[in-house]
Amino acid sequence: MSGILDLINEANDIKKVKPSDYNRLAGEIREFIIENISKTGGHLASNLGTVELTMALHLYLDFPEDKLVWDVGHQAYTHKLLTGRKKDFASLRTFEGLSGFPKRKESNCDCFDTGHSSTSLSAAMGLVRARDLKGTDEKVVAVIGDGALSGGMAFEALNNAAELKSNLIIILNDNKMSISENVGGMANYLGKLRTGDKYINLKQIIEKALNNVPGIGHIIADKVRKSKDSIKRLVIPGMLFEDMGLTYIGPIDGHNLNELQMALASASKAKKAVIIHAITKKGRGYKPAEKNPSYFHGVDAFDVKTGKNSKVKKGITYTEIFSDTMLELGEMHKDLVAITAAMPSGTGLNKFKQKYPERFFDVGIAEEHAVTFAAGLALGGMKPVVAVYSTFLQRAYDQIVHDVCLSSLPVIFAIDRAGIVGNDGETHQGIFDVSFLSHIPSLTLMAPKNAVELIEMLHFAYAYNGPVAVRYPRGRAYEGLSEFQAPIVYGKSEVIYQSNTAGKKKNTQKNRILLLAAGSMVEAGAQIHDILVSEGREVTLVNIRFIKPMDTALLKEMAAGHGIWVTLEENVQRGSYGEGVASYLFEQNLRDIRLLNITLPNQFIEQGDVSVLKEKLGFDTASLTKRIKDFISHS
Template sequence: MVLEEIGSPDDLRDLTTEQLAELATEIREYLVEAVSRTGGHLGPNLGVVELTLGIHRVFNSPHDPIVFDTGHQAYVHKLLTGRNDFSDLRKRGGLSGYPSRAESVHDIVENSHASTALSWAAGIARGHTIKGETDRTTVAVIGDGALTGGMAWEALNSLGDADDRVVVIVNDNGRSYAPTIGGLARKLDGIRTDRRYEDFLGWGKRTFENRGACRNFAYRTVMHGKQALKGLIQEPSMFDDLGLKYVGPIDGHNLEHVEAALRHAHEFGGPVLVHVLTEKGRGYSPAEKDVADRFHAVGKIHPETGLPIEASRFGWTKIFADEIVTAGHERDDIVALTAAMLAPVGLQPFADEFPDRVIDVGIAEQHAVTSAAGLAFAGLHPVIAVYATFLNRAFDQLLMDVALHKAGVTFMLDRAGITGDDGASHNGMWDMALLRHVPTLRLAAPRDEPTMRTAFREALDVNDAPTVVRYPKGPVGDNIPAIRTAGAIDILAEHGSGEAADVIVFGIGSMAGTAIEVAGKLAADGRNVIAASATWVRPVPDGLAELVAGAQLVITIEDGLRDGGVGEEWADAVRDSRVANAASVRWEHHGVPKEFLDHASRAQIIEQIGLDASAIADVARDALASS
């Protein structure tokens, strides 16, 4: 097998055309077989096999830095740079699902948040220019979906104003998580479907077959081909106007064309944009036939059919999907917004029912949030569904455009807390610590299906402030009913003699079950213990100070940052209260440490950071013993 002989990009340079074709086939077979066992991003990587081969044959990584945006299209890059063991992909100790500096000097940018690669490339290239390293070219591979992000256009504007050696490769497959939307998508689609381009491809294929392999074939066809092609190449004036030379569109699955176009771009010596057309899921029949893009990211699947090995359990996202459709039938002021993730965040059913009340802004979270403020001003109630980690990108807009203007906007934060196998950039662990600083913002952390549905409906009724409902990734556990309430706090379990509680354990959101476990362990020591939770954790729930007054120890558990998190805000509020015996209560806060967490399962990370019930109970015992 050719793939077994590839240990670094240098091993690609002497391969024949036939060997390269065989290598491309072997890579696709390997990816299907490996990713079907572990889960991961399959479709994007099947689409960039020839493109990645061409990049590594033309450029000299890591001397020529290669930046991927987003990193979910870097599996082929990993294989070609010596990482050929995918058996533990996205598992603790195995390969990351994104580029990782810890894995290889060939990996530059680890952050999998989209639309950032061009800014990275601009900075790297300018650094090379300042240092006089004129023999180095920086390569940025960006999907057409990521070009819907405003930051990418800020970078293009900067790149075109410089003369640094940068090659921007637009991997245009017409999709990000879903079909790419917006004016740019229409522009690229117009280029992609122009009859002159189709005629050129057919002519070029015939010419290539007649001439045989020619290293500079694509350069010659681009520069000296039919007159019709010249007009087509000149049409993307938006890039020329920005100061970038445009080459394309190139058939991204014709390695000779890809390689020759990249050589031409490399030799130019300034900022060049190469427009490459690819097919997501190329070479794998189930992915090629799929119109719903189920193969963008997969769990464990049967490689022959693409069907999941285990059926997905009813999840948090599905609850939201159901509830917003029901609410949409009851209220015609609800409008939903998404940032290029209609299906992943559960808005597809709402879009099917109310197509005129869904706005997909592309990968542009800042625009989504500020435009939601505008929708609220116009008399609607916007609902923004986004992964928790991506809300970070629009914090200023939430603060200054939504909160400052008292806009009634609801944010549904999917994948909040520890997500695990996608790694540091995808853990939604920052939101609660960030959002506690936003005046008037109300934050809910439901613990089960009933509290999730109720929190969403209550959020929709707030029209003078931002509301946030956060919920974790994955299946929903059993319902956790309250046995009684104390103000706005739900009492979930009580252990002891009926006297005042020695210990009160609060579980925030998905950690409510852990709080019940901790309470049980401490009760076994003979303590009077209460396990409690509150669906709305901000503002500080009514009745908190009265409930904890007189307790020896109050424990808070959250799957967000411990420092500056909900627990600390609650403790500060109780200390400032005038409730007797409340200010002197001892608190122990448990949450996620202020550090980036490597990829592993959620359970492994929970244990690693001491957020499991046994570890928390042990800390509590030490605290009680020393009090």
């Protein structure tokens, strides 16, 4: 039997669906999403929570003329389904497939690319101002989650939106959850609004009680009813927003299409910014996700019946190593404190949170605040560890420079997801951190070659008195080369394999190869070393360890015996370690040394499995070896 969803093949088709079929359509959408995500993986729980919300918006808006801005964008699958992309879902988050986030290049119904949090209100404000300047009449709606509303940018935009004299609709999609449980004062306030009906009852109870007071009771009750201030604040939900100058509608049931449509119709009349507070359930309609929305926030393929992950787990991850080491360090050092910007499980800090709740701080989706907060903790005598994904640290550049490094404060940055992360694509690749960190004076930047070295580096970072960052990739930790465990010495690299330089002729020196590999690339470096050596070449392999400061003493020593240098790292070329080596050779006038920088290209890197992307980028061992050999023979 064909379903209602089959009738929807392009934008605005939903308007042809009979209202009596809306519930059936919502059910079919949920079924479709569960079925598909169970095969491809993806952001399941948030999408199940926004089905009716998205349907209501599609009934209200005309695409592509009207503009719908999604915050983070991880909840936009229904929007994709309703705008002609149903057929592409099998390719979700794969190379050249359907993106997991809104993408302008994918559809003219996506008006703003997202992936990072708390940007929707600013972008929507810009669209409104542009509309008003042009004199056009398209509608503009932003959808922001309660988690995303904890981000500083959202507050900045709300402050600005209060000045609007034309319509902007903000849907606050409140499911009480960020990835983990939502935190902070705004979350508490929203909690109070959710129970707003209780306050209304309270008002009625007060009025009734006063009316029963003989004599002046009814006069006071009348005053209470008319009072605009204190009592109103008590009884009318959303007064915080109202007092700021925005109109608040809600709370409403975000799974009730009627309520949503009525709220949108009434919001559309205001010549100002209006917040519709919609209460939804993360994971709605799929029991395992309703029960454990954090786990089903972002999942790999799973079995629909059991909800269990169907992929076999291979090896320990860097995140797990970090997580366990934090427990160890926490036990040893009572001044160690840990900070996350709403990612306790993603960063692995959840164990630390459980064991040392008083030394754990989840500040909400607020990376800028997290870093300056860490500066304050360090000033107060604590040893803060900011655990953060490379891509989200981009937010906090000025705070790192101005608040931490300028005063050389002992803050540790544990930078997870450094390098290619895979299926989340352009917005989430951690490929810029070496570039935006390695020029900051007083900051030390390290990268471990393997699991053991991450542990050592974290211990080293604790003991070091100054700002220090350790970057490590997403996923499985490399466990090879574990016999190489030279103690970490500040600013010193580790020579893994030293080619024999004794008694060799000058010509041999010219052709001798020096591989300078950073972090995740040491594994590839070791493989390339073995291949080149098996072909009779002389090769030295160095594990950089310190991307900054550069170990110039070692470089000087190596310059005497190696004519071909190759740097290997997982970062774009501009601002890379390799670029630093090129400057060094130039400054030292070492013009005879031929240098090949192997870095990621200076471009945004799209989505796909890490192995697929590496192959496409020529970053797999076979391609890298070929590149090095070509370089040797052509230079």
